[in-house]
């Protein structure tokens with residue numbers, strides 16, 4: 234069974250001139266359990282809209298999304314799904330610990346359990362020594378790790394990421410890719426992410442979905458069968474990236 238299934242989804246947004254913008258047309262997407270799927274495509278082709286529809290943040294005009302086989306409109310286990318945004322969105326007045334704890338506080342998790350889970354998750358992303366640091370005291374890579382920890386602290390089954398590492402230096406980005414793969418294996422998550430970076434798609438994903446613009450349609454789906462870990466500088470990754478670029 235697919236963990237995420239997108240079935241014939243179409244979406245229009247209203248435009249200021251009274252017309253509507255056709256953003257997505259008949260999108261089908263199947264994400265099996267523990268898969269990593271990348272969505273790539275030209276700017277404005279509807280990648281984030283598709284991710285937002287999967288996350289239940291935007292309602293499709295046609296078609297539907299199933300999460301663990303349940304129609305999204307009837308899905309109740311939203312804590313099993315988490316979303317990592319392009320900006321880290323850390324609260325500057327909260328320490329790393331307090332930022333990571335935020336979702337658990339909102340969910341009413343008791344303080345002792347909160348403390349245990351935050352400590353465990355900060356250790357998971359390699360930030361045990363920075364639990365009491367404020368965001369301005371952390372490097373870009375560390376902030377990204379806090380944001381990742383905040384997404385993981387609820388022990389999600391599905392991780393959605395919208396260009397989460399695009400603002401990082403290439404070497405830090407590579408470190409974050411390694412972290413995501415390691416943690417994904419450990420936690421057995423299913424991941425869907427959006428990226429502009431075809432190398433990032435090839436290094437992380439086992440399936441890459443290429444969207445065509447205006448309106449966004451699935452142009453093709455490429456399986457990436459290279460073994461993990463994938464060296465971003467290897468000829469195999471370069472060749473897959475070349476094929477994807479050609480498709481774009």
Ligand SMILES: Nc1ncnc2c1ncn2[C@@H]1O[C@H](COP(=O)(O)OP(=O)(O)OP(=O)(O)O)[C@@H](O)[C@H]1O
Nearest residue numbers: 246247254256274275276277278279280281282283
């Ligand atoms: N809430 C909204 N209301 C109206 N138009 C929107 C809304 N959200 C997105 N759009 C428009 O829908 C189109 C697709 O946007 P979307 O952000 O999904 O594309 P994208 O492929 O993620 O773009 P990028 O790669 O530049 O981030 C764009 O033309 C955008 O302006």
